[in-house]
Amino acid sequence: MNQFDDNRQQPAPQNTPSGAPPAAPAPQRTRIAMPETGPYVTYTIIGITILAYLIQISPYGNLFVRAFIKSNELIREGQLWRLITPALLHGGFTHIVFNMYALLSFGQSIERHFGHGRFLLLYLLGAFAGNVMSFLMTNANSLGASTAIFALVGAEAVFLLKNRKLFAGQFRSAIGNIIFIVFINLFIIGSLPNIDNWGHIGGLVGGLMFSWFASPVWEVEGIAPVLQLVDQRPTREVITGAALVVLVFGGLAMWGMVR
Numbered sequence: 001m002n003q004f005d006d007n008r009q010q011p012a013p014q015n016t017p018s019g020a021p022p023a024a025p026a027p028q029r030t031r032i033a034m035p036e037t038g039p040y041v042t043y044t045i046i047g048i049t050i051l052a053y054l055i056q057i058s059p060y061g062n063l064f065v066r067a068f069i070k071s072n073e074l075i076r077e078g079q080l081w082r083l084i085t086p087a088l089l090h091g092g093f094t095h096i097v098f099n100m101y102a103l104l105s106f107g108q109s110i111e112r113h114f115g116h117g118r119f120l121l122l123y124l125l126g127a128f129a130g131n132v133m134s135f136l137m138t139n140a141n142s143l144g145a146s147t148a149i150f151a152l153v154g155a156e157a158v159f160l161l162k163n164r165k166l167f168a169g170q171f172r173s174a175i176g177n178i179i180f181i182v183f184i185n186l187f188i189i190g191s192l193p194n195i196d197n198w199g200h201i202g203g204l205v206g207g208l209m210f211s212w213f214a215s216p217v218w219e220v221e222g223i224a225p226v227l228q229l230v231d232q233r234p235t236r237e238v239i240t241g242a243a244l245v246v247l248v249f250g251g252l253a254m255w256g257m258v259r
Contacts, residue, residue: 041116042107045123046100049145052088053096065089070131070142076257083135083253087127089143091194099145106152113159113216118238122210125245126151129206130199132249136256137198147199150185151207153178158211163218166229206245213241 055064068085075082090096111119130147157178164171186200216231 037112037115039108039111041120041123042103042111045107046103049088049090049096049100049103053090056089065143068143070134072135072139075135075253080253083131084124084127086131086143087123087145087148090145091143095144099149102149103145103152106149106156110152110155110159114155114211114214115216118214121238121242122151122155122207122214123148125210125242126154126203126207129209129245129249130201130203132253132256133202133205134196134199136252138196140196142196142199144196144199146196147203150182150200150203151210153182154204154207155211155215158208159215162215166218166220202249206249209248210241210245213244214238 052064055061058064068082068089070082070086071079090099107119107123110122114122126148127145130150131142134142134147157175160167160171160175160178167174182204186197186204189195214233214237217233218229219232221228221230
């Protein structure tokens, strides 16, 4: 959703008979464009992930995968980068195509809403949270960007909730679509063999936690027809959201390493 309508009354000249009360001014619909910024981080992540896949299918692919896949044994040995780097790897052509399509679909709008820095932070925190949950709940090796993509889905839901008054009639259908996507992925696709559903759940929770504090909260400012959206979210709350995810999931990872 790149724009919404704002109903505001605008005074207009009234031609009324002498002594007759003036007619009420007709409401005028004012269209307010949302902030526009190119989804450069989304495109960059897609490019890096595709490059990683090309390395995977090269003669050096096995070494590359073994260096970055989620492996509980190696995480417990101190290779903590494996709590993020599995988001770069994929199990096949269909896997990467599906995930990159989902990233493109959600990433473009989320990056425009959150801005480049917050979006990148959201993606990395989602990958981290998802892989920590997978580390805790399953011993199987895992890989894929869906941990981070589920964080984007959660962030989209929080963004819509925080700004529901601005989206008016679009809110219910949009939030209903997100609930449907989460249901299909967690309870239908997630029930298939070799699907790391714990990673999905962790990414979703991490995205919800971060975006609850970091999601833009827009207010309409200005005088019609020159109106603009201004983000009221303080930077300190963005930092608080990021710190919360790191502390909670970092603490869970530490507990998982010593239990």
